[in-house]
Amino acid sequence: MQLPFVTTVSFADRDGMTVHLQYGVAAPSEHEARTEIRRRLINQEVYNYRISEIRPATSSEAESLNLPAGAIILLN
DSSP states (O other): OEEEEEEEEEETTTTSOOEEEOOOOOOOOHHHHHHHHHHHHHHHOOSSEEEEEEEEOHHHHHHHHHOHHHHHHOOO
16 A cells, blocks of 8 residues: 655755755655655766655645655655
């Protein structure tokens, strides 16, 4: 069963400023959500990042995200 997670990723932009991006990730577990976001970032050649938070989506977030299995979407 796929569950929705909200993942916050931090990295420095070209000017050295810290950027925080949130992603919605559909995965069976927090561990799988972390693995999938890492895989996607590496595929986009983003290497200097830090996953600062992975949490289950609230019921209202889950309803609005409506993520299909295996999906990752940028939230902000």
